[in-house]
Ligand code: SF4
């Protein structure tokens with residue numbers, strides 16, 4: 001059984017039209033670049049990056065943090081779909097889970113490439129190593145990320161596997177797992193926020209607003225990816241994704257964007273009005289310190305993008321215009337990438353704890369490794385979607401004779 | 417020679433003689449590029465604190481042999497533990513310090529820090545304006561030590577404060593760093609995964625990372641080492657000041673105390689009322705750095721005059 005599922009899957013992902021082949025080919029090229037860059041870094045050590053003692057986390061950790069948000073956002077679609085039994089989104093909730101799987105894989109890879117001793121990763125594994133529980137937030141983070149990955153993989157594999165054989169998936173397995181994945185999604189994001197939040201040495205991170213901001217911004221960026229994806233799939237595969245579903249997600253995003261801007265404002269007020277010694281880090285981000293202004297342009301363009309996207313999503317007439325909507329998705333994605341990536345990590349460490357300013361910018365090697373990891377993530381995602389779509393729409397199953405048995409409508413009908 | 421020695425990243429794995437041939441075979445056969453194979457032993461070893469004293473001794477003799485071969489001189493690796501009734505404390509007299517950085521260089525030599533690429537120094541001396549008092553955000557560590565002391569400036573050396581509630585220990589995901597009974601916060605260089613959480617958590621910039629394979633010329637290598645202190649470190653792990661654990665656990669002063677030309681540095685047993693550090697604390701008013709973070713340092717600053 002499993003063999004024919006694997007063989008069938010292999011056949012599906014290796015076939016496709018020209019555009020698909022070009023896409024996969026370019027992802028493979030990215031991965032090759034990444035491997036080359038990483039082998040260079042492996043030989044030289046992390047000195048191949050621009051990280052130094054003053055700014056000891058950078059591009060890798062920033063991307064990791066951003067992607068945890070993307071992974072957590074799957075929940076955005078899963079909650080209404082399964083808890084409220086809400087039709088139009090349920091059909092596509094599985095895509096959110098596929099996204100979560102790909103994002104978590106990228107997260108784990110970013111942690112791995114950032115480690116000075118990746119060969120010792122077993123030290124953090126329960127029983128084999130010595131995870132420092134309950135004190136170390138990083139030890140918890142590694143645990144919850146892996147559980148989240150496991151849960152989503154289990155759900156997706158089960159649904160695809162049963163779909164492949166033309167059967168309905170087992171509610172008794174899927175529903176509890178999906179329900180469990182909701183608090184897990186919140187927890188991966190919260191724990192990742194706590195990783196920064198708990199560091200009293202870094203006032204920029206040591207703010208209790210951090211975890212709420214993490215969650216809210218994830219609810220902006222994660223669905224943005226999915227909205228674009230829905231349209232691509234609709235066009236290319238004829239997967240029946242209704243406008244209604246897209247608009248519903250867009251509306252939820254508008255609320256999230258408002259909250260996100262509000263929390264940012266609250267934080268800025270506190271910093272600038274009280275204007276303590278700790279303002280320095282916020283200042284480094286928004287206006288620079290002296291001649292050190294590397295991040296300023298990103299800070300403001302990120303804010304502008306966030307504002308414009310908010311208005312696009314807020315006004316119903318605008319968000320119903322698909323072109324505008326896509327522009328808005330791009331803008332909010334960019335904005336959160338700045339805010340939860342480099343805009344979070346770098347100002348936290350600049351100036352360093354003894355007041356020294358070291359301006360960090362990623363090296364070519366860091367760009368290369370990062371490109372490679374995104375290549376892997378997109379490739380995993382592409383393959384998963386390629387598999388899921390025909391199974392969801394009933395075009396691909398072992399029981400070719402009765403192709404209609406696993407149509408998406410039925411899939412969701414089985415769930416309640 | 418074991419195959420391990422050529423490849424980066426496995427500088428400190430011990431190879432038990434019985435298994436050396438196997439490992440050599442694996443290392444050569446597998447991959448010289450990543451150095452992964454030569455870490456097989458380290459891969460499955462237990463963390464330092466779980467090892468029995470006999471295991472530790474076996475390991476240290478392994479290192480002694482290896483370092484002796486590598487550096488061409490007799491290297492000792494001590495594993496002496498903390499003494500009962502001893503808790504180390506450090507005092508720094510800001511009114512005396514002239515900012516000459518001799519402590520910095522003495523520390524580098526004593527503790528086998530990487531000389532360049534990356535250059536690692538455990539002590540940072542900050543030059544600050546007398547007019548502003550202790551204000552880290554307006555300090556300079558790149559001042560010219562040849563022309564000190566400058567008028568209107570004072571100097572504040574900062575190194576690991578051996579906190580009683582160390583945030584670095586709390587944050588380490590694998591328990592590779594911990595506080596010993598005598599107050600010294602140590603790192604197991606063979607257990608650290610190089611995630612640098614501790615560097616983010618330390619409020620004193622005390623932790624330093626081996627961004628590349630450390631450069632330690634054989635003739636400059638200090639052969640008297642401690643397993644949790646100044647033995648040569650591999651690439652990709654964190655290190656920091658240990659109050660010269662290899663010296664102070666044998667009753668010597670740390671190298672920085674000995675070298676300071678103006679006697680600005682005091683060191684001793686906080687539990688002994690007669691010790692130099694207690695004398696300083698009893699007769700001078702001391703303060704600690706960033707007391708609002710409640711790290712409770714064992715490192716005290718004071719003004720003697
Ligand atoms: S000074 Fe830093 S490295 Fe030293 S014990 Fe305190 S937190 Fe840890």
Ligand code: SF4
Nearest residue numbers: 588608609611612614
């Ligand atoms: S870098 Fe090493 S010592 Fe520091 S937190 Fe990570 S594993 Fe622990």
